[in-house]
Amino acid sequence: MIGRLRGLLVEKAPPDVLIEIGGVGYEVQMPMTSFYQLPETGQEATIYTHFVVREDAQLLFGFADKFERTLFRELIKANGVGPKLALTILSGMSAPQLMHSVTIEDVTALVKLPGVGKKTAERLVVELKDRFAKLEQLNTMLPTGDIDVSAPAAPQIVEDDARSEAHSALTALGYKPAQASKMLDAIYQPELSSEALIREALRSAAS
Template sequence: MIVFLDGVLEEKGPTRVVVNVNGVGYEAAIPLSSYDRLPAAGARVKLLTVPVVREDAHLLFGFMTEDERTMFGLLTSINGIGPRLGLAVLSGLAVRDLKAAVANGDVKRLSGISGIGRKTAERIVLEMRDKLGKGDLMEAVTGGKAPGPNEAKLRDTLLALISLGHKQAEAQHMVRDIAGSVTPDMPLEEILRKVLSGRK
């Protein structure tokens, strides 16, 4: 399996590249997010790849970062999303923005991507929440800032509420309502009971 190409960038375009590896030219389809990171034609490039073998074609999809390649794999594991649609999603949203859209349940933003209808956007949110780790969701919700002990408890509560199906704005409002009564040593289960029961 071809996992990366390391060679000279012979051709580049918004949707495809050709990389010369020891005299052999490899064509790969790429998302716009990778195109923005490509060096000038003629320069050396290392392109991370995902091969897709079909009866009628052997296709190669390329990415400039591991985050893009990982997200592509997660997207294409969702029923109804093939490689081309996976590239379309990554072309429409940066990886961090995609994670944020999933964490926030932002179906409208996802369905604004060419080729993604409302039902597909809803499926992406539902399935990607399960596939993304807690750390990815926290990064998306918090912007990657390291929280203090008490803030960490509140953010764990926020993530738990989002995983239960609450939208981020609603979950943030619920957490704010009980924030003053939360202590660093309070169990998450107790905090969630406070939030869901409305008691402070």
């Protein structure tokens, strides 16, 4: 089991990153809430990981802290929720927001996430409410507030490239191409970086 990586951040192409450790590059998929907290490329990064082995692939999923990784692991235990959908859920909601939505049985907030229909949202509430309550009682990993998504944006790139990259990231997270375009149309500003566009599009979708 690969539980943590620390090395040089070589590439950032949301939601994927490439981290080089001892001459080996590790491809890692991250929820956007964690992706926003990464340093710039060329700097050292430390991420907590969850390793998934399938017949056709070996996948690494990365997180900014142990708590978000714990929620990811709880999500993929839920019936009908695989790693990709779990990644999408944690991209559309911060860890505390997800816990709050499940705790108060806010199905309406959950169904706003791509790939989460009413039945899936209701199943998440039923299966995760007690588990989340136990996590909160332990209070060993629970952050004191919302995950900070106000980290400085990456250096601005050509605006068409920024929009294109944001669109690709949204579709990778489960949004349909037309839906991703509509989300970006609603918040687009030419001075925003791709990461800022993704962040604002996800915020808008969740509101």
